[in-house]
Amino acid sequence: MEAWIIWLIIAAVLVIVEVLSQMVWTLCLAVGCLGSLVAALWGVGTVWQIVVLAIVSVMAFIVLMPLFKKWHDRRHKLESRDDRTGMDALLGRRAVVTETIHPGKLGRARIDGDNWQVRTPHDDSLVERGKEVVVIAYDSIILTVEPA
Known part of the structure; x- marks a missing residue:
């Protein structure tokens, strides 16, 4: 060959x-x-x-x-684009508080026109209406947020 x-x-x-x-x-x-x-x-x-x-x-x-x-x-x-969907897509997003979040209680916040129940990770913090928050976690349909 x-x-x-x-x-x-x-x-x-x-x-x-x-x-x-x-x-x-x-x-x-x-x-x-x-x-x-x-x-x-x-x-x-x-x-x-x-x-x-x-x-x-x-x-x-x-x-x-x-x-x-x-x-x-x-x-x-x-x-590696951010292709998260559903609730995971809300993580890291910014929201505006529409109903004051009182310590240990639920408040409400708006993200892209949707109104969500929100709470803070520490039950001793108060977040006033109109403040901007960031979504850090979720449990069912309740978002956990902290001030931006």
């Missing part, structure tokens, strides 16, 4: 491994194998084909790694 066919088979196997494992170095080795394939077609000896494999693989790693890192960071940033 000719050397270029062997390099082609190895490159194909490495590409399959890359698809399955998503390891950048296997793709770089596959690119190196393609470089060795070209060297084999030019009639270069086996030792030099291996040298070409090493050099092209390292060059591919130097070129491809920053590209894949940038792509991964951009993709990760899009996936």
Whole structure:
């Protein structure tokens, strides 16, 4: 079997491994194998084909790694958007107190036009009507808030 066919088979196997494992170095080795394939077609000896494999693989790693890192960071940033739904979407949101929160009692606050029952985490604090609060937790449909 000719050397270029062997390099082609190895490159194909490495590409399959890359698809399955998503390891950048296997793709770089596959690119190196393609470089060795070209060297084999030019009639270069086996030792030099291996040298070409090493050099092209390292060059591919130097070129491809920053590209894949940038792509991964951009993709990760899009996936890590705040996609919370339901009650979890209220955590960290700001609300305006519409009914004074007395110590140990429930008050009311408005978030995006919705009126919620609210309480403070410490039963000794009073939050006046019109003050801004931040939602820190919830229990059923009662929000726990603290002054912003």
